[in-house]
Amino acid sequence: MLVARNPDRLTAVAQDLLTRGALAAETWVMDLDNTSAHEEMLATAAERLGRIDLALIAHGVLGDQQAAEADFEIAAAILHTNFTSTVSLLTWLGNYFQAQRGGTLAVISSVAGDRGRKSNYVYGASKGALNIFLEGLRNRIDRDGVQVLTIKPGFVATPMTAHVPQNRLFASPDEVAHGILRAIERRRDVVYVPWFWAGIMLLVRAIPGFRFKKMNM
Amino acid sequence: MSPRQARPQFESWGRYPRLSAEVLPLFWREDFPPARASGTKMLAVGMGRSYGDVCLLQNGTLLRTPNLDRLISFDSETGLLRCEAGVTLAEILDFAVPRGWFLPVSPGTKYVTVGGAIANDIHGKNHHLAGTFGRHTPCFELVRSDGTQLLCSATQNPQWYAATVGGMGLTGLISWAEVQMCPIVSRRIRYRSTRFVGLEEFTALSQASKRVEYSVAWIDCVAQGRNFARGIFIQGEHDSNPGPLAPSPKPMLTLPFDLPPFALNSSSVGAFNTLYYHKQLGKQRTGLVDYEPFFYPLDRILQWNRLYGREGLLQFQCVLPWESDPMGMIQVLKAITASGLASFLAVIKVFGDVASPGMMSFPMPGITLALDFPIRREVSFDLLDRLAAITAEFGGRMYPAKDACMSAPHFQQFYPQWQDFSAFIDPAFSSSFWQRVTGLD
Numbered sequence: 334m335l336v337a338r339n340p341d342r343l344t345a346v347a348q349d350l351l352t353r354g355a356l357a358a359e360t361w362v363m364d365l366d367n368t369s370a371h372e373e374m375l376a377t378a379a380e381r382l383g384r385i386d387l388a389l390i391a392h393g394v395l396g397d398q399q400a401a402e403a404d405f406e407i408a409a410a411i412l413h414t415n416f417t418s419t420v421s422l423l424t425w426l427g428n429y430f431q432a433q434r435g436g437t438l439a440v441i442s443s444v445a446g447d448r449g450r451k452s453n454y455v456y457g458a459s460k461g462a463l464n465i466f467l468e469g470l471r472n473r474i475d476r477d478g479v480q481v482l483t484i485k486p487g488f489v490a491t492p493m494t495a496h497v498p499q500n501r502l503f504a505s506p507d508e509v510a511h512g513i514l515r516a517i518e519r520r521r522d523v524v525y526v527p528w529f530w531a532g533i534m535l536l537v538r539a540i541p542g543f544r545f546k547k548m549n550m
Numbered sequence: 551m552s553p554r555q556a557r558p559q560f561e562s563w564g565r566y567p568r569l570s571a572e573v574l575p576l577f578w579r580e581d582f583p584p585a586r587a588s589g590t591k592m593l594a595v596g597m598g599r600s601y602g603d604v605c606l607l608q609n610g611t612l613l614r615t616p617n618l619d620r621l622i623s624f625d626s627e628t629g630l631l632r633c634e635a636g637v638t639l640a641e642i643l644d645f646a647v648p649r650g651w652f653l654p655v656s657p658g659t660k661y662v663t664v665g666g667a668i669a670n671d672i673h674g675k676n677h678h679l680a681g682t683f684g685r686h687t688p689c690f691e692l693v694r695s696d697g698t699q700l701l702c703s704a705t706q707n708p709q710w711y712a713a714t715v716g717g718m719g720l721t722g723l724i725s726w727a728e729v730q731m732c733p734i735v736s737r738r739i740r741y742r743s744t745r746f747v748g749l750e751e752f753t754a755l756s757q758a759s760k761r762v763e764y765s766v767a768w769i770d771c772v773a774q775g776r777n778f779a780r781g782i783f784i785q786g787e788h789d790s791n792p793g794p795l796a797p798s799p800k801p802m803l804t805l806p807f808d809l810p811p812f813a814l815n816s817s818s819v820g821a822f823n824t825l826y827y828h829k830q831l832g833k834q835r836t837g838l839v840d841y842e843p844f845f846y847p848l849d850r851i852l853q854w855n856r857l858y859g860r861e862g863l864l865q866f867q868c869v870l871p872w873e874s875d876p877m878g879m880i881q882v883l884k885a886i887t888a889s890g891l892a893s894f895l896a897v898i899k900v901f902g903d904v905a906s907p908g909m910m911s912f913p914m915p916g917i918t919l920a921l922d923f924p925i926r927r928e929v930s931f932d933l934l935d936r937l938a939a940i941t942a943e944f945g946g947r948m949y950p951a952k953d954a955c956m957s958a959p960h961f962q963q964f965y966p967q968w969q970d971f972s973a974f975i976d977p978a979f980s981s982s983f984w985q986r987v988t989g990l991d
Binding site for chain 1: 574577579
């Protein structure tokens with residue numbers, strides 16, 4: 334079952350999946366910011382599919398950092414979409430998978446959650462908080478056979494970054510998708526996609542705070 | 551052009567000319583038409599595998615389509631596939647071959663989009679029987695910059711269909727298309743390769759294999775004297791014995807850097823050609839190969855265009871009608887060998903008389919020759935101009951998708967229908983090629 338805001342885009346993706354051999358592709362139109370409607374959507378998915386084995390949570394906004402610096406409401410909206418609404422989904426799904434004693438929660442976070450940078454720390458904070466939440470949830474339900482996968486992509490050429498000049502570090506959605514699939518199959522906890530971001534972030538995390546605060550990143 | 555000039559964001563396959571443009575990726579069909587500054591022009595571009603400036607637009611907006619990569623429907627009874635226009639032929643093969651279906655027409659690379667294949671009305675090794683790609687796309691949607699959606703087929707908007715097939719992307723955005731696939735029972739191709747010397751032997755081989763599905767020849771454009779116009783004629787057919795259909799292996803090599811300009815000179819290419827010619831020991835060889843090396847030998851090396859260094863390369867492809875044969879082609883080949891601007895990727899093929907569906911389609915009955923040249927300042931351009939003049943003299947034409955330097959008078963002689971065609975151009979669309987060969991916006 335596919336969930337998104339735009340019905341035409343949902344139909345395009347569902348048709349693609351059906352043509353490629355999916356047995357079924359249900360669609361559900363909703364804005365995930367509306368957390369009070371999550372339960373209805375999730376319960377319907379469980380009912381229609383009979384059983385949920387895997388949930389991929391991939392929604393989020395980059396947000397306008399400068400606007401968010403000036404206006405708390407804008408910062409709060411970014412945190413709501415990227416963090417709070419995801420927590421709402423994870424709460425329901427975590428309990429569902431725990432009761433089922435199995436399943437996979439694959440959640441797209443970001444390398445931006447590894448360090449707070451002046452150029453996008455509101456977005457970074459929403460992803461950093463998500464990383465902590467996922468780590469804790471994993472600590473709770475991994476023992477029940479539930480995989481909780483934190484996915485940390487670097488730059489990906491998607492609509493979210495279409496306005497940013499592309500460089501060599503940009504990966505295609507296809508490459509990232511293959512990395513995610515591999516991490517799910519290998520039951521990993523945390524994955525950087527593409528893989529080289531693990532090295533980059535190791536170096537970035539190693540920069541001491543007194544130096545980091547002077548840098549322009 | 552200064553070699554230090556900054557690389558633009560988007561280059562065509564020949565990496566010449568380098569023209570700067572804004573690049574705007576389309577992710578969904580509804581992203582078109584985009585909001586844009588009035589007065590600037592745009593052009594849809596897929597994988598950028600055409601060689602020159604037919605997919606470029608200086609100071610305009612390039613709408614990149616490879617993210618429009620969704621399949622819409624597939625009829626497993628008839629083999630009719632409907633997909634978004636940014637789907638590549640490689641993606642279609644990955645989908646269709648395991649299901650027992652193959653492309654109706656395959657060019658020399660599978661890394662082109664369906665939209666690009668229609669816009670350039672591409673051809674392949676089966677042109678003598680199947681005609682161009684456009685003959686196998688019964689229906690597609692053309693979206694104009696004012697948002698008008700035109701369903702184009704032989705019966706609906708037939709004039710727009712004819713203008714858009716081979717229309718170089720100028721009539722608007724092709725958003726989705728139908729492709730009529732062909733049934734196969736095996737991935738394998740049963741082939742035969744035969745050495746030949748001279749055009750007479752080549753045409754005799756072509757005549758003799760008229761009923762064979764695929765045929766093409768590699769020709770040596772360096773050797774002179776008694777080896778003049780030697781080559782290897784390759785023909786093949788889908789194996790009729792049921793065989794493997796499982797997914798294709800991925801390409802192995804990426805050329806990671808540009809070669810220095812001296813790497814490709816006439817002695818290195820001459821040596822390569824001699825080796826290649828004699829790799830085949832006997833006069834004739836037959837066998838069974840996977841379709842990948844048969845159709846797409848160069849796709850194994852991603853970014854082979856870097857062999858030509860950062861200066862880039864020029865491609866030349868012409869077709870000369872039968873009536874002029876063989877004098878015209880001999881003159882073309884003599885001009886190339888005499889120039890010493892060697893090229894080891896030269897391909898010669900006989901086009902059949904299956905009519906092309908597009909107003910501006912390149913193929914016509916005759917012999918076609920395609921090859922690349924390194925860019926050596928004046929010399930390469932002088933040679934191409936001479937080749938264009940010979941092509942014009944013998945009533946042939948050149949292929950816009952492979953061109954970066956044909957003159958406006960030559961183009962207008964090759965395609966006298968260009969003025970009729972220009973009535974179908976979208977007012978917000980243009981290309982640097984079109985501006986160059988017509989002097990129009």
